Amino acid sequence: MLKRHRLWLIGFFILALSIPAYMVFSAGKPKVVTVTPSAGSLGKTVKIKIKGSNFTKTKGNNILNVEFNDSQLVVNSIKYKSSKLIEASVIIGPEATLGKKKIIVTNPNGKKYTKAGAFNVKSATVEIEDFTGSYVSIHNSTSQSYRNDCTNFACHFSIMTEKSLKASVPTFHMKKLSLPAIPGATKTVKCTYCHKTTDIVEGSAKNIRRNVDVELCVTCHKTKTYAKFYME
Secondary structure (H helix, E strand, O other), X not given: OHHHHHHHHHHHHHHHHXXXXXXXXXXXXXXXXXXXXXXXXXXXXXXXXEEEEOOOOOEOOEOOEEEEOOOOEEEEEEEEEEOOEEEEEEEEOOOXXXXXXXXXXXXXXXXXXXXXXXXXXXXXXXXXXXXXXXXXXXXXXXXXXXXXXXXXXXXXXXXHOOOOOOOOOOOHHHHHHOOOOOOOOOHHHHHHHHOOOOOHHHHOHHHOHHHOOHHHHHHHHOOOOHHHHHHO
């Protein structure tokens, strides 16, 4: 009986030695306590720290994994720091849905932990850069201050959301810009002939009309009743 007991102990010891180390030390289930920072904006890459317990290191093909319940949140790097800390880099895609997300940590042994509301996706922040140059130079392609990013958030950003209409009748501006009577070699220069006082830096397209000198309007409409309207 004693001999059989010894053989059983020896067999158990040999079996224990044959089990990979990562399975011995990662038998428990991971737990997530906090994620910092707990929020990020669309289009940004955020480095987060995941604090908890019983995290285990990647071993061969058995990996420590971090993911979210939104395919637009891509974890592109994971660093095991200790059994209580994981560092990860998260790319927040532009089409991610706003709101709080679940984070899922999976140990190499396959056991996982899901924490709801761990990370909040917020709308993109707008970074407005300063302009240099006058309102004439930033629209003149021959100028050193010429800007070709007209649809940035400081200027004509509404163009990005508006839809163009295909019209068969030329608009007022299209007609006037084609007339030799309006001085200027380019359409930009022709625009500033009428819109002399427009502050493009501040006003954007919505303020252009009210900054037109009414005397210029009357020049074209003087023979019609529109003249009184413009003068008022």
